Amino acid sequence: MIEIKDFQKKYNNRLIVKVTDNIVFRDNAISFIMGPNGAGKTTLIKCIFGLESFEGTISVDSVDNPAGIPNGIAIWDDCPFYTNLSGKKNLLIFGENKKQKNEVLETAGKYLSSDVLNRRVKSYSYGQKKKLALALVDILEPKYLFMDEISNGLDYESVRSLKKHLRRLSEQMTIVLTGHQFAFYQDLYDDLFLIKKQVLQKHVKDNNDSLEDVYDEELLE
Amino acid sequence: MKNCLNKELAHFLYSGRVFVALAVFVLIFIGGEVLNYRSVENNIEILQMNYESSQGHIEKDEWEKHIYEDFEYIPVKNGVTFKNSVGYFWHLIGQKKYASSPQYAFMQSLEFIISLAPILFTLTGAMYGGLDFRFGVNKTKVSRDGKSKSFFAKQIVMTGEALGLCVVAILTALIASVFTYRSAAKAVSVFPYSDTFVPEQITMMPLCILIAMLVVFLFLETGFCLAFVFKNIAIPVIFVILYWYACPPLGKFEPRNLISALTEKHFPFYGIVVNNGSYEINLLLSAVILSLCTAGFFALSFVISKKRSAY
Secondary structure (H helix, E strand, C coil), rough: CEEEEEEEECCCCCEEEEEEEEEEEEECEEEEECCCCCHHHHHHHHHHCCCCCEEEEEEECEEEEECCCCEEEEEEECCCCCCCHHEEEEEEHHCCCCCCCCHHHHHHCCCCHHHHCCCCCHHHHHHHHHHHHHHHHHHHHCEEEEEEEECCCCCCHHHHHHHHHHHCCCCCEEEECHHHHHCHCCCCCCCCEEEEEEEEEEEECCCCCHHHHHHHHHCCC | HHHHHHHHHHHHHHHCCCHHHHHHHHHHHHHHHHHHHHHHHHHHHHHCCCCCCCCCCCHHHHHHHHHHHEEEEEECCCCCECCHHHHHHHHHHHHHHHHHHHHHHHHHHHHHHHHHHHHHHHHHHHHHHHHHHHEEEHHHHHHHHHHHHHHHHHHHHHHHHHHHHHHHHHHHHHHHHHHHHHHHHHHCCCCCCCCCCCCCCCCCCCHHHHHHHHHHHHHHHHHHHHHHHHHHHHHHHHHHHHHHHCCCCCCCHHHHHHHHHHHHHHHHHHHHHHCCCCCCCCCCHHHHHHHHHHHHHHHHHHHHHHCCCCC
């Protein structure tokens, strides 16, 4: 479980995002964070993973403000990899020897062909980079999975299979998603969080509300 | 920590950097031994010319007498002049032959390591300090392992790589010297070779190793720190090269002078590596100042890694 208390993040005394009530990302549930561009969604994830300094407390598995989350992984929007190396080599580097080489290739083969995996990542499309990152998730099998705008750049088939895959993963993982393609997230999330006027807050789910309606009502100025 | 080390090692292996680094080091150190051999040959040629030009003055059967007599190398306005040039060049041949021998290979490797450290080890440090920023993967690593573990893993693997490369370089030089020495021995066989060259008492080897390691660590940390600060690999290398080769002397206590003074005092420089003149300075003081510089760069990188956003 991830719990956020009395949290605030500022850049040069300018408030980016804060938490007034305690926020909890439940185990084995999919949480979706909604907010306009620049609301602080990515910054919040960076704070949770210890990439940024902040005020307050973020507890992961009851450990306050951990230096990193060893059993967690974040898929960032820019999907950073060593672009001068092949996808296969990147998976072997970031796979942390969790799986044997043949298992790594077998897992990656579900997302990308061996031809693509043997190519340098710099030749990958945006969607192929995302698929490589998804393969890494399958290899590392983390407990906490954060995905920043994961549906961007994926083709229709990938989006459809990702949806099923995320639902399956949520049986073993705590998943936190951010994004703007509401159709993708609509029937996927369990808990909804909004960043409204720089404050992260939980939204009580009403099954009749679509994400677009919630956005229009709560976040549109 | 194990995971962090795995990632750093895996990148070192899978990126092919291990092969490039090994190839560079092996080529440089074999090259050094070959140059030693060439130096012996060149000196023989000069000696031969010298002999021919001085035939009228020195009887052939007086050669051996001259070899054992005192010689002097006197710089004059438009060049140099010698007192007993035969003795001088014979001494030089003996010195170069000794420098290409396996007995001296280890010492010359240390001299090489020190003289090449500003480029080779600054670059090595800069790779570890700046590469992950260049590709944006620092945030991937730090998000799982934390800033401190990620930092120390880089430091450990960087140090291991540098020491490993030094060991490979020294072994390469030792093997190469066996062959070059054989060739050099053949090359001087036209003269009745006698061991007229007696090396001076060399400083204790462990001290020389320590000095070399001190210099290696200084440049590793310099490269790492500057690459970390600027999130760039080229800047530290350019900075160090400009400082080392283009900057005018800045005084007695600058690292360049300290390294030069330390090596001049404790390394013989019989081979092809030369050392520039320097202000003399106390061994302990030099070591302390250089260690403080190294520790300073290390501490600065660590503080920045803790305070700054990890991407």
